[in-house]
């Protein structure tokens with residue numbers, strides 16, 4: 394064998410060895426040594442046009458833009474989008490909902506929400522069969538269905554500074570439910586940092602500071618799922634304020650999502 398052939402074989406062995414080592418330590422150290430191996434899926438033009446109106450996508454570095462488009466295309470292919478009543482789901486709706494899902498999961502390797510099969514669209518807030526109360530969104534983990542009021546989804550997205558973002562809220566629920574049931578590296582990390590956040594919440598001084606925060610809705614204290622969902626809305630809508638007011642909780646949520654500083658919208 395020629396010397397360069399030895400080098401190639403040696404490099405191959407070294408790569409496999411490095412891969413095994415990195416796979417082992419990433420769980421302990423809470424990082425992903427790769428998020429995405431290849432990105433090649435492209436959206437058809439009609440959908441790409443919608444993607445190009447999405448502010449988070451617009452401000453991403455080029456490399457991340459390709460990854461994001463790939464992920465949105467993969468998410469669309471993986472999920473079933475339905476209208477609760479007659480009429481088809483438009484490209485506009487499909488792409489924007491998928492964009493929000495992929496924005497929230499952008500730091501993860503597992504970004505596809507395996508606990509979700511169907512996105513069910515209602516034109517506006519709807520009566521839930523479970524408790525006869527008007528809902529803007531509802532996730533049913535058994536049926537793997539996320540029901541969403543399109544009116545409220547759009548409003549949550551369009552008003553960017555009120556800490557209300559239905560899409561982010563509901564997809565955080567899906568991610569949270571998954572973290573209770575899955576052993577996947579991203580799910581385990583999400584769970585670990587959720588627990589750290591909830592432990593913080595037990596501290597009286599932190600709790601009273603949260604109570605006083607005008608950005609924080611009382612609703613957040615309903616249960617741990619609502620708390621994490623509201624926290625996530627806060628993260629995306631008032632990032633700088635969140636970071637300076639609750640640096641420790643902010644740090645935990647950043648780790649839970651593995652969200653990078655450079656992706657945060659200024």
Ligand SMILES: [Zn+2]
Nearest residue numbers: 562566619622
């Ligand atoms: Zn909720």
